[in-house]
Amino acid sequence: MAMPHYDVLIIGSGLAACTLALSLPARMKVLMVTKKRFAESSSAMAQGGIAAVHTAEDSSDAHLQDTLVAGAGLCDQDAVRRVVENGPAAIQWLVDQGVRFDRDALDYHLTREGGHGQRRIFHVADATGRSVQETLLARLRAAPNIELRERHIAVDLITSRKLGRDDRRVHGAYVLDSRADRVLTIAAGATVLATGGAGKVFLYTSNPDTATGDGIAMAWRAGCRVANLEFVQFHPTCLYHPEAKSFLVTEAMRGEGAILRLADGTRFMENHDARLELAPRDIVARAIDFEMKKRGLDCVYLDITHQPAKFITSHFPTIDARCRELGIDITREWIPVAPAAHYTCGGVIVDAHGGTDLAGLYAIGETTCTGLHGANRLASNSLLECLVYGRAAAEHIAALEPAVSLDLPAWDESRVTDADELVVISHNWHELRRAMWDYVGIVRTNKRLERAAHRIALLTGEIHDYYSNFRVTNDLIELRNLVQTADLMVRCAQLRHESRGLHASRDYPDLLPEAVDSVLSSD
Numbered sequence: 001m002a003m004p005h006y007d008v009l010i011i012g013s014g015l016a017a018c019t020l021a022l023s024l025p026a027r028m029k030v031l032m033v034t035k036k037r038f039a040e041s042s043s044a045m046a047q048g049g050i051a052a053v054h055t056a057e058d059s060s061d062a063h064l065q066d067t068l069v070a071g072a073g074l075c076d077q078d079a080v081r082r083v084v085e086n087g088p089a090a091i092q093w094l095v096d097q098g099v100r101f102d103r104d105a106l107d108y109h110l111t112r113e114g115g116h117g118q119r120r121i122f123h124v125a126d127a128t129g130r131s132v133q134e135t136l137l138a139r140l141r142a143a144p145n146i147e148l149r150e151r152h153i154a155v156d157l158i159t160s161r162k163l164g165r166d167d168r169r170v171h172g173a174y175v176l177d178s179r180a181d182r183v184l185t186i187a188a189g190a191t192v193l194a195t196g197g198a199g200k201v202f203l204y205t206s207n208p209d210t211a212t213g214d215g216i217a218m219a220w221r222a223g224c225r226v227a228n229l230e231f232v233q234f235h236p237t238c239l240y241h242p243e244a245k246s247f248l249v250t251e252a253m254r255g256e257g258a259i260l261r262l263a264d265g266t267r268f269m270e271n272h273d274a275r276l277e278l279a280p281r282d283i284v285a286r287a288i289d290f291e292m293k294k295r296g297l298d299c300v301y302l303d304i305t306h307q308p309a310k311f312i313t314s315h316f317p318t319i320d321a322r323c324r325e326l327g328i329d330i331t332r333e334w335i336p337v338a339p340a341a342h343y344t345c346g347g348v349i350v351d352a353h354g355g356t357d358l359a360g361l362y363a364i365g366e367t368t369c370t371g372l373h374g375a376n377r378l379a380s381n382s383l384l385e386c387l388v389y390g391r392a393a394a395e396h397i398a399a400l401e402p403a404v405s406l407d408l409p410a411w412d413e414s415r416v417t418d419a420d421e422l423v424v425i426s427h428n429w430h431e432l433r434r435a436m437w438d439y440v441g442i443v444r445t446n447k448r449l450e451r452a453a454h455r456i457a458l459l460t461g462e463i464h465d466y467y468s469n470f471r472v473t474n475d476l477i478e479l480r481n482l483v484q485t486a487d488l489m490v491r492c493a494q495l496r497h498e499s500r501g502l503h504a505s506r507d508y509p510d511l512l513p514e515a516v517d518s519v520l521s522s523d
């Protein structure tokens with residue numbers, strides 16, 4: 001069978017991927033693959049909105065300053081300027097695609113979020129991501145040059161090294177068609193990683209199941225540098241319940257007076273910060289983590305029962321409904337909560353147009369380290385980053401000379417058999433995520449990082465054996481990427497001998513005078 005060849009192969013279907021696909025010229029033949037369904041992504045779950053300067057009181061300088069403050073000295077100022085200055089055009093592009101941001105009588109209705117000095121968050125009610133994604137997907141489905149394939153998971157990039165050449169280039173990817181159970185060889189002039197973050201590395205996360213660090217791991221294996229993976233943003237209050245996967249309890253509840261308690265009723269925030277429950281997100285997450293680790297707890301409790309029942313159900317209808325489904329009446333009972341991994345600030349190092357260390361390979365969105373977020377992400381800047389870099393990468397790819405198409409080797413399955421014991425995958429998956437939660441979570445110590453590194457090394461060996469001997473499956477591919485990304489996170493954390501932004505170390509509590517990226521290179 002002839003090997004399919006595309007001008008552009010896009011891996012992922014979140015906002016970064018959709019923006020890039022729709023910004024490429026119609027003459028280019030594009031394939032977009034996504035490992036589950038198109039709608040499954042962090043992008044579709046985003047509630048808050050997208051930050052961009054709009055009002056006369058606001059300015060690019062003000063947005064830049066807010067981003068730099070959040071980033072704790074580690075942002076790349078050029079990257080921040082590029083993103084904030086391109087923000088208004090990116091929003092206009094979405095409007096041109098058909099996105100209908102909320103308006104009031106005269107203009108767009110903008111909200112203000114923590115860390116932003118101005119109202120600058122464009123939103124569509126409290127379901128911005130879903131609305132944007134639905135609009136863009138409808139456009140993609142109508143584009144004759146773009147082929148969309150669901151349940152296709154990229155396994156690995158096809159590099160010059162694999163072909164015995166030394167020009168440091170990517171020529172396409174091996175992609176498992178999960179339904180047909182067949183690995184396809186896809187050749188492409190440009191290959192784009194738009195695979196999102198890696199929240200699933202941790203036991204508790206707000207991220208969808210798709211966030212397994214695939215792009216980071218694939219880029220690393222291909223020879224790209226990665227950076228700043230120790231900076232993982234944790235949301236302080238995710239609902240803790242065996243059936244409540246990835247359900248966030250909004251911080252607005254603490255804004256309305258909810259109290260954090262231990263199981264015996266003790267209010268513990270007074271031991272951590274004078275602002276109590278209204279302390280910033282990172283401080284609250286660290287306080288909860290401290291109490292849970294010290295006492296060996298699985299969760300703490302959020303208590304809003306002192307407010308009138310009517311007030312609670314009208315202000316928090318979604319949380320009320322979800323908790324009721326799980327048998328919790330939040331007007332009378334405390335809500336069990338635990339912090340959860342929310343956003344991966346670091347990733348594959350890219351330049352101003354999403355170019356990586358390898359020719360023909362681009363990376364955009366949460367999978368990257370552009371320099372925008374530094375040591376901590378400012379709320380609602382991440383969707384903006386997807387838009388700005390998606391558009392910049394498309395412009396760069398459109399100007400490329402057509403690549404010479406090579407004959408790529410087919411996926412070799414001659415030495416593998418069907419897996420005999422799938423329990424290995426589920427056991428290792430759980431063990432890794434538990435170890436990362438316990439040892440590489442919100443507050444780190446040298447000892448915990450060493451423990452994590454030791455376990456990751458054992459798991460890596462086992463997973464490598466399994467991968468070498470058995471036919472690939474969706475779960476095995478994700479597990480292999482999770483353990484690879486976990487290893488890179490720990491190594492980045494071990495490089496940082498200070499506490500900065502989201503990286504808190506009990507052994508290095510101070511801030512060093514100079515802010516330096518933690519860069520890992522496989523060469």
Ligand SMILES: Cc1cc2nc3c(=O)[nH]c(=O)nc-3n(C[C@H](O)[C@H](O)[C@H](O)COP(=O)(O)OP(=O)(O)OC[C@H]3O[C@@H](n4cnc5c(N)ncnc54)[C@H](O)[C@@H]3O)c2cc1C
Nearest residue numbers: 012014015016035041042043048049154196365366380383
């Ligand atoms: C609950 C929640 C709320 C949020 N709210 C906001 C907000 O209000 N504002 C904001 O700016 N940010 C928000 N964020 C962060 C923001 O949503 C993400 O950073 C952003 O959507 C990332 O977009 P992306 O395109 O890079 O990745 P994603 O949207 O995660 O998309 C990645 C895609 O790649 C696919 N994929 C992954 N690996 C493979 C593979 N190997 N092969 C094929 N396909 C693959 C996935 O299936 C998925 O479709 C929120 C995040 C969460 C989880």
